[in-house]
Amino acid sequence: MNQSLTLTMPLDMHLHLRDGEMLGLVAPLSSYTFSGALIMPNLVPPVKTLADIREYSQRIIAAMESDDFEPYMTLFYQNYSRDFLIGVQDAITAIKLYPSGVTTNSEGGISAFDIESMRETLETMSELGIVLCVHGETNGFVMDREAEFMSVYEMLAVNFPKLKIVMEHITTAQAVEMLDKYDNLYATITVHHLMITLDDVAGGMLRPHLFCKPIAKRPEDRDALLNLALNAHPKVMFGSDSAPHPRHAKESCGCGAGVFTAPIALQLLCEVFDAHGKLDNLQAFVSDNAQRIYGICAEYKEVVLTKQPFIVPQMYGSVVPMRAGETLAWSVSNVD
Numbered sequence: 001m002n003q004s005l006t007l008t009m010p011l012d013m014h015l016h017l018r019d020g021e022m023l024g025l026v027a028p029l030s031s032y033t034f035s036g037a038l039i040m041p042n043l044v045p046p047v048k049t050l051a052d053i054r055e056y057s058q059r060i061i062a063a064m065e066s067d068d069f070e071p072y073m074t075l076f077y078q079n080y081s082r083d084f085l086i087g088v089q090d091a092i093t094a095i096k097l098y099p100s101g102v103t104t105n106s107e108g109g110i111s112a113f114d115i116e117s118m119r120e121t122l123e124t125m126s127e128l129g130i131v132l133c134v135h136g137e138t139n140g141f142v143m144d145r146e147a148e149f150m151s152v153y154e155m156l157a158v159n160f161p162k163l164k165i166v167m168e169h170i171t172t173a174q175a176v177e178m179l180d181k182y183d184n185l186y187a188t189i190t191v192h193h194l195m196i197t198l199d200d201v202a203g204g205m206l207r208p209h210l211f212c213k214p215i216a217k218r219p220e221d222r223d224a225l226l227n228l229a230l231n232a233h234p235k236v237m238f239g240s241d242s243a244p245h246p247r248h249a250k251e252s253c254g255c256g257a258g259v260f261t262a263p264i265a266l267q268l269l270c271e272v273f274d275a276h277g278k279l280d281n282l283q284a285f286v287s288d289n290a291q292r293i294y295g296i297c298a299e300y301k302e303v304v305l306t307k308q309p310f311i312v313p314q315m316y317g318s319v320v321p322m323r324a325g326e327t328l329a330w331s332v333s334n335v336d
């Protein structure tokens with residue numbers, strides 16, 4: 001008998017579903033194996049109003065092929081008034097803050113972290129229990145951008161101690177260290193950042209399908225992330241940051257940032273946790289921690305993974321996934 005593992009209610013707490021045709025392609029791939037996902041708002045134009053949220057969540061639900069998947073919606077951060085936030089609170093789970101220009105479709109983000117101008121928004125979010133998710137990078141040298149952002153996390157954590165702040169897709173030992181410094185800091189980790197370093201992206205032939213923001217860092221950074229995830233640190237959640245770009249936009253001069261992992265994320269996580277003898281901790285990393293941190297009760301779903309080879313398709317529609325054409329050690333054998 002092949003070894004198997006049952007995961008209940010897997011959650012992806014950082015997912016890009018896009019819109020239009022791309023949404024139609026990728027939404028069913030996530031809703032097949034996940035109970036829900038935190039949906040990123042970096043559309044063009046970004047998701048900023050109650051009408052945007054309602055209409056986008058309806059388009060997501062229409063694109064899914066199952067009714068047991070919950071899109072947890074996010075707004076694109078700008079300074080919102082207290083009245084606006086009170087009116088929108090039931091329709092959203094979090095607000096996502098992007099520094100201006102640091103990643104795909106973030107041009108409308110924040111260009112200076114002026115605490116006083118952000119106070120009304122962040123205090124109201126604290127009071128209403130709306131989580132602040134942050135893309136924590138500066139515009140500095142690419143390998144230092146996340147580490148340079150640590151002082152901003154500190155400033156936010158100290159000034160708004162009741163605000164839950166999620167350091168999204170962390171990639172550095174510095175962020176790992178920051179996590180335990182303040183009670184109100186949490187983090188998501190992607191599966192690709194548990195597997196690759198900068199060497200895999202650019203150490204040999206350039207691998208555009210592994211290029212993302214934040215860029216993968218050094219082996220010691222990856223080891224620090226592994227230590228958190230494999231031990232299911234209670235303040236850490238899985239967030240794939242699966243970010244589909246059509247093949248022509250990746251295999252081009254001027255490759256867009258984003259790695260597409262949604263349909264293989266659980267298989268890859270099994271591979272990583274199994275390789276380290278930590279499969280028992282995967283349930284907490286991929287669901288329990290997120291349910292506790294966000295206070296959500298996910299749609300019931302049981303996913304059985306089996307240690308049986310799975311050949312990753314070369315393409316899903318127009319998108320090339322991570323590990324395209326390669327054989328993974330684990331496959332999804334049943335979903336209930």
Ligand code: NCD
Nearest residue numbers: 016103104212213243257258
């Ligand atoms: C994301 C995208 O393509 O929207 N890209 C990425 O490299 N992760 C944006 C983001 O989360 O940074």
Ligand code: ZN
Nearest residue numbers: 014040241243
């Ligand atoms: Zn992202």
